[in-house]
Structure formats: C-alpha cells, structure tokens
Amino acid sequence: MSDRYGFWRLLREGLRGHTGWGPAWRDPEPKAEYDVIIIGGGGHGLATAYYLAKVHGITNVAVLEKGYLGGGNVGRNTTIVRSNYLHTGNELFYEKSLQLWEGLSGDLDYNVMFSPRSIINCFHTDGQRDAEARRGNQMILHGADAVLLDKEGVRREAPLIDVDNPRFPIYGGLMQKRAGTARHDAVAWGFARGADKRGVDLIQNCEVTGIDVEDGRVTGVQTSRGPIKAKKIGMAVAGNTSRVGALAGLRLPIESHVLQAFVSEGIKPMLHNVITFGAGHFYISQSDKGGLVFGASLDGYNTYAQRGNLPLIEHVMEAGVSFVPAMSKVRLLRSWGGVMDMSPDGSPIIDKTPIEGLYLNAGWCYGGFKATPGSGWCFSHLIADKPTHHIAQMRLDRFKTGRVIDELGAGAQHNLH
Numbered sequence: 001m002s003d004r005y006g007f008w009r010l011l012r013e014g015l016r017g018h019t020g021w022g023p024a025w026r027d028p029e030p031k032a033e034y035d036v037i038i039i040g041g042g043g044h045g046l047a048t049a050y051y052l053a054k055v056h057g058i059t060n061v062a063v064l065e066k067g068y069l070g071g072g073n074v075g076r077n078t079t080i081v082r083s084n085y086l087h088t089g090n091e092l093f094y095e096k097s098l099q100l101w102e103g104l105s106g107d108l109d110y111n112v113m114f115s116p117r118s119i120i121n122c123f124h125t126d127g128q129r130d131a132e133a134r135r136g137n138q139m140i141l142h143g144a145d146a147v148l149l150d151k152e153g154v155r156r157e158a159p160l161i162d163v164d165n166p167r168f169p170i171y172g173g174l175m176q177k178r179a180g181t182a183r184h185d186a187v188a189w190g191f192a193r194g195a196d197k198r199g200v201d202l203i204q205n206c207e208v209t210g211i212d213v214e215d216g217r218v219t220g221v222q223t224s225r226g227p228i229k230a231k232k233i234g235m236a237v238a239g240n241t242s243r244v245g246a247l248a249g250l251r252l253p254i255e256s257h258v259l260q261a262f263v264s265e266g267i268k269p270m271l272h273n274v275i276t277f278g279a280g281h282f283y284i285s286q287s288d289k290g291g292l293v294f295g296a297s298l299d300g301y302n303t304y305a306q307r308g309n310l311p312l313i314e315h316v317m318e319a320g321v322s323f324v325p326a327m328s329k330v331r332l333l334r335s336w337g338g339v340m341d342m343s344p345d346g347s348p349i350i351d352k353t354p355i356e357g358l359y360l361n362a363g364w365c366y367g368g369f370k371a372t373p374g375s376g377w378c379f380s381h382l383i384a385d386k387p388t389h390h391i392a393q394m395r396l397d398r399f400k401t402g403r404v405i406d407e408l409g410a411g412a413q414h415n416l417h
C-alpha cells in the first residue's frame with residue numbers, strides 16, 4: 001500500500017476506521033557520525049534537511065531537536081506568508097520562498113493549507129502612500145505582484161475595515177494578492193515526513209550542549225544523548241541562536257525578544273484577507289477554524305521566556321479596535337509568545353561562520369515563517385557548496401562592513417525592527 005496521502009488512501013482509511021496509518025516519521029537512535037548535522041527541528045532546520053536530501057542527494061543527515069519537532073516558533077506564529085519587501089536583499093529571497101510555497105503541498109505530498117487570500121497594508125497619510133507605492137514598484141521589478149488600492153479599493157477588498165469614520169483616516173492600501181496564510185504545524189510535519197522518507201534521522205529530545213572545534217574546523221557536537229561527529233553543522237535555532245553560537249565561541253549579532261500572538265473565539269467568516277494597520281503595529285486575519293488571529297510588535301525587552309506581558313496586550317487591543325471596531329465584540333480565547341532572533345537590521349543571515357564547516361541560519365525576527373521553504377532551499381545550497389544568488393546580501397559580515405539591509409530604515413537597533 002502506498003504511503004502517499006492522496007484521495008484514494010484517505011477514502012480507504014475512512015472506510016476502515018483509520019486503522020492503517022503508520023507514524024509519519026521514524027524515531028531513530030543517533031548514529032556515531034553524520035555528513036551533516038542540523039541543530040534545531042523547527043521549520044528552517046527541517047526544510048534544510050529536506051532539500052539537502054531531495055535536491056542535493058545528501059541523506060546522511062541528522063536534525064537534532066532539544067524538544068519535539070515543531071515545538072518552537074514554527075508552531076507559535078500567526079502564519080502570514082508574503083513577499084512584499086522593499087530592498088533587493090530581502091525581496092529576491094522572499095519571492096523565491098513564496099514561489100516554493102505555491103507548490104509546497106504537492107511537493108511534500110502533505111497539505112500545508114497554503115491559502116493565498118491576499119495581504120493589504122493600509123496607509124493613512126500621503127507620505128505613507130508614497131512609501132507604499134515605492135515598495136510596490138520594487139516588488140514588481142523583482143517579479144512579485146503588487147496593487148496599490150485607494151480608499152474605495154480597501155472598502156471593496158476588506159469590507160470589515162471601517163473606512164468611513166475611522167480614528168485614523170484610511171487613504172488606501174498596498175495589496176499583494178498571492179500572499180496569505182498556511183497551517184504552521186503542517187509545514188513542520190510535512191518537511192519532517194519528507195526528510196525522514198529520504199533517509200534523514202530526526203532526533204528529538206536531543207539538546208546540543210557543545211560544539212567541537214579542532215584547528216578552526218567543526219568535528220562534531222556534544223548532546224544530551226551523547227557525542228555525535230559531523231563534517232558540517234548548520235545552526236537553525238531561531239531564538240536560541242546566541243546561546244548555541246556561544247557553544248562554538250562565537251559572539252553573534254542576535255538578540256532574543258518575546259513576540260506575542262492572540263486568537264479569538266471562533267466566529268463566522270468575516271475577514272477574507274490579511275490586513276495590517278499603518279497607524280500602529282497591528283495585523284489580523286481569520287483562521288480556517290474561525291478564530292481571529294492577530295498580533296503586533298515585540299514586548300521590548302530581552303528574554304528567553306515564551307510568554308509576554310500585559311502592557312503589550314493592552315497596546316494590541318487598542319490598535320486592533322481602532323482599526324477593526326467590530327473586534328471589540330469578540331472574546332479573546334488565548335495568547336502566547338515565542339522567542340524571536342532579532343538581527344540589528346531586521347533581516348536574516350544565511351552564511352558561513354568564521355569556523356570551517358559551521359553554517360548559520362538566523363535573524364528571522366518576526367517574519368521567518370514565510371521564509372521556511374526559501375530558507376531551507378538556500379541554506380541547503382550553501383551547505384552543499386552550491387550557494388544561490390537569493391542570499392547574496394544575507395551575509396554575517398554586513399554588520400562589520402555596514403552594508404546592512406535596513407528594511408525599516410530604523411538603523412541598527414534590534415528592538416526597532
């Protein structure tokens with residue numbers, strides 16, 4: 001019997017009480033040595049292992065995860081997928097990632113529920129309109145799609161937004177139609193299953209506690225399940241980047257901050273797109289289960305705790321009700337937090353480190369979910385010694401040279417991105 005997740009398989013299992021499904025991946029013991037070790041079983045680590053095996057034929061690979069697969073930020077985010085960036089350093093990469101999203105369910109044979117329902121970034125001043133028009137033009141120049149909406153366009157596309165009597169007048173919005181949402185857990189599970197099927201060992205409950213370096217080159221790792229040797233090691237540990245980097249004696253330009261998200265009780269469909277507020281940090285969409293999913297900015301202090309504080313919750317609710325007044329009638333179900341790997345310019349790093357054989361994937365700030373396939377694709381190319389042009393500017397040394405990708409124009413300050 002095929003282990004594909006197709007219609008006929010579903011029908012067959014449905015008729016026999018779903019008794020024929022096996023585990024989606026194995027639970028192997030770690031081997032003594034691998035060609036490549038990926039530290040971190042989040043979206044980026046799993047996607048990297050998948051593409052290493054699928055695209056480059058490198059299958060003697062282990063993903064080491066200190067907890068369970070998908071228990072980090074990949075399972076904690078608000079699932080927005082888009083490629084609406086201004087600077088080439090980001091836009092090239094995120095557009096590649098969006099293109100991978102568009103075929104991902106078929107490629108993985110796993111329904112990641114990618115839903116291209118569009119994103120609209122609202123603007124509220126003439127100056128903001130100019131900035132959004134410039135951003136839209138840049139997107140189009142890089143092969144992405146963008147439409148500049150006026151006020152009536154926003155009313156037509158997102159009827160829920162109060163455009164007639166809002167606290168902050170709405171002049172229009174920049175829309176990317178191909179943007180949308182996906183099911184976060186499914187993305188982690190789909191990449192895990194795809195990597196496992198191609199021979200990658202996914203080792204859970206295996207914390208990396210040391211990185212062995214001899215004569216400037218990595219030789220392996222120390223873990224809670226014993227030492228493992230490796231020729232190459234990729235770090236994809238998001239909010240724990242500084243801590244894991246320190247195991248190899250690296251001082252990396254990453255700060256850890258908490259970011260919160262919120263979901264309301266389930267209600268009937270009322271919001272068809274992802275919309276963002278331009279007069280404060282706030283964005284919202286509606287999940288397939290009916291909950292309003294929304295969030296805003298960082299809590300603003302360094303932490304490794306996966307929970308936030310009340311002042312930010314109050315701030316988010318204020319911004320939300322200013323933008324979408326109907327929200328005030330909905331009950332909040334729960335909120336949670338994740339630890340973000342903030343880089344000084346708000347843009348990621350996919351690069352080699354000064355230690356031979358040690359590779360870095362970090363700095364995803366609060367936008368790394370949409371990057372998942374693109375990040376895995378590009379990181380696997382780098383590790384396989386076939387770097388792609390999509391990451392040409394995502395270099396670690398840009399913070400020394402000053403050639404930063406300053407998307408927000410906020411300078412080199414982690415908590416402002």
Ligand SMILES: Cc1cc2nc3c(=O)[nH]c(=O)nc-3n(C[C@H](O)[C@H](O)[C@H](O)COP(=O)(O)OP(=O)(O)OC[C@H]3O[C@@H](n4cnc5c(N)ncnc54)[C@H](O)[C@@H]3O)c2cc1C
Binds near residue numbers: 070
């Ligand atoms: C509230 C919130 C909302 C967000 N919203 C969005 C959004 O709408 N769109 C978007 O694009 N992005 C969003 N993000 C960001 C996105 O989730 C992250 O940037 C992305 O998931 C990070 O990459 P990852 O999936 O590999 O990280 P993680 O899933 O965090 O994976 C890293 C893994 O490394 C493991 N690890 C750490 N240290 C070790 C060690 N020593 N040994 C072994 N394993 C280790 C961790 O346990 C973890 O599982 C959001 C994040 C949060 C928290």
